[in-house]
Amino acid sequence: MPQKMMFKVQVPVTIFKEGKAFIAYSPVLDLSTCAGSFNKVRERFTEVVQIFFEELVSKGTLNEVLTDLGWKKIASHWQAPLPITHDLAEIPVVIN
Numbered sequence: 001m002p003q004k005m006m007f008k009v010q011v012p013v014t015i016f017k018e019g020k021a022f023i024a025y026s027p028v029l030d031l032s033t034c035a036g037s038f039n040k041v042r043e044r045f046t047e048v049v050q051i052f053f054e055e056l057v058s059k060g061t062l063n064e065v066l067t068d069l070g071w072k073k074i075a076s077h078w079q080a081p082l083p084i085t086h087d088l089a090e091i092p093v094v095i096n
Contacts, residue, residue, distance in 0.1 A: 022037060026049075
């Protein structure tokens, strides 16, 4: 039986509240999920990330997909692109 490898990744995640739903989104993986509570959406997001990495490994596309998403492999560890800022921008929009 093949030995399972375990590693930890750190990814920025933003959680929004839209009506009664909580939405978790990470731009560095382009993944999102939703749930009816803050704690549940955090739990589901963890599950989604685990499934995402399991699928990449099983398909043999881990290096390709992470590189396409802007990740860097440093030594034997992957590092996500680091966000510089997360703020609200007020932008005038003209609608005719």
